[in-house]
Each structure stands twice: as structure tokens, then as C-alpha cells.
Amino acid sequence: MKLTRTQGNMSSRDENLIRQARKARRYAHAPYSKFRVGAALLSRNGEVFTGCNVENSSYGLTMCAERTAIFKAISMGEHNFQAIAVVASDPDFTPPCGACRQVLWDLAGNIDFVMVNSKGDIRVKKLKSLLPYAFNEKHLHRKKRSKK
Numbered sequence: 707m708k709l710t711r712t713q714g715n716m717s718s719r720d721e722n723l724i725r726q727a728r729k730a731r732r733y734a735h736a737p738y739s740k741f742r743v744g745a746a747l748l749s750r751n752g753e754v755f756t757g758c759n760v761e762n763s764s765y766g767l768t769m770c771a772e773r774t775a776i777f778k779a780i781s782m783g784e785h786n787f788q789a790i791a792v793v794a795s796d797p798d799f800t801p802p803c804g805a806c807r808q809v810l811w812d813l814a815g816n817i818d819f820v821m822v823n824s825k826g827d828i829r830v831k832k833l834k835s836l837l838p839y840a841f842n843e844k845h846l847h848r849k850k851r852s853k854k
């Protein structure tokens with residue numbers, strides 16, 4: 707599929723990540739929503755960690771592709787990231803859910819969030835722009851310090 711830029715920098719980095727996210731999407735386990743998602747998370751030193759959504763018959767236990775990818779990476783000792791690409795099969799871009807925004811912000815910081823739609827258009831957003839005024843670990847520490 708041809709990829710075209712609609713926002714941000716279209717780079718070979720993003721193209722490669724999108725390719726890997728598409729591959730990961732093949733493993734999506736989405737028998738309930740039928741909405742199959744793949745993700746590929748790039749570390750600062752160039753390693754890629756992929757993920758897909760994994761649904762559960764108890765729907766609330768479902769895990770999104772983005773969190774699968776970052777939990778894989780963290781559990782393998784990686785903590786420095788630069789970008790994540792997410793691929794579904796929808797003519798609209800698939801933005802991350804609120805839970806993924808919080809988890810990615812906490813664990814990866816202000817990375818590039820690369821979205822691609824089924825037409826092959828690409829949109830890149832900084833994670834911070836997707837989660838303004840975010841809660842983070844600093845708030846926990848602040849609270850502790852102000853305790854009498």
C-alpha cells in the first residue's frame with residue numbers, strides 16, 4: 707500500500723515502523739470487536755517491540771496493541787523510546803484510547819505517535835498533544851512531600 711504524509715514528517719523510520727505494525731496486526735485476537743490493531747514501538751537505539759490487541763470474553767480485560775507493545779518492551783529491560791506506530795484497518799485514523807495515552811506517557815514520555823489509515827495516509831502526533839495536563843509520577847511525590 708502506498709503511504710502518504712498528511713501531517714508531520716514522513717520518514718523511512720515511520721514507514722518501517724508501520725510495516726512492522728502491520729505484521730503484528732496479523733496476530734490480533736479480536737473475536738468480539740473484530741477491530742484488529744497492530745503496534746510497533748521503536749526504542750531510542752533502534753529496537754522494535756511489536757504488539758497487537760488481545761481481547762477477552764470478559765471485555766474489560768482486553769489489552770490494546772499499544773500497551774501490549776510497551777509492556778513487552780519494559781519487561782525486556784527497555785526504557786527509552788522514540789516513536790510508536792499503530793495500524794488498524796479503518797479509513798479513519800485510529801487514535802489511542804485514554805488508558806494507552808496514560809500508560810505511554812508514563813513509560814515512554816513525549817514520543818511520536820504515528821497513525822496510518824486504510825488508505826495509507828499517515829499522521830504523526832506528539833504524545834503530549836494527545837494527553838494535555840497529564841497526571842504523572844511527579845504528582846505522587848508532590849503529594850508525599852506536602853503531607854504533615
Ligand code: THU
Nearest residue numbers: 739741743759770771801802803
Ligand atoms: N484498540 C487498540 O488495540 N488500540 C487502539 O488504539 C484503539 C482500540 C483495540 C481494543 C479492542 O480490542 C478493539 O480495539 C476495539 O476497541
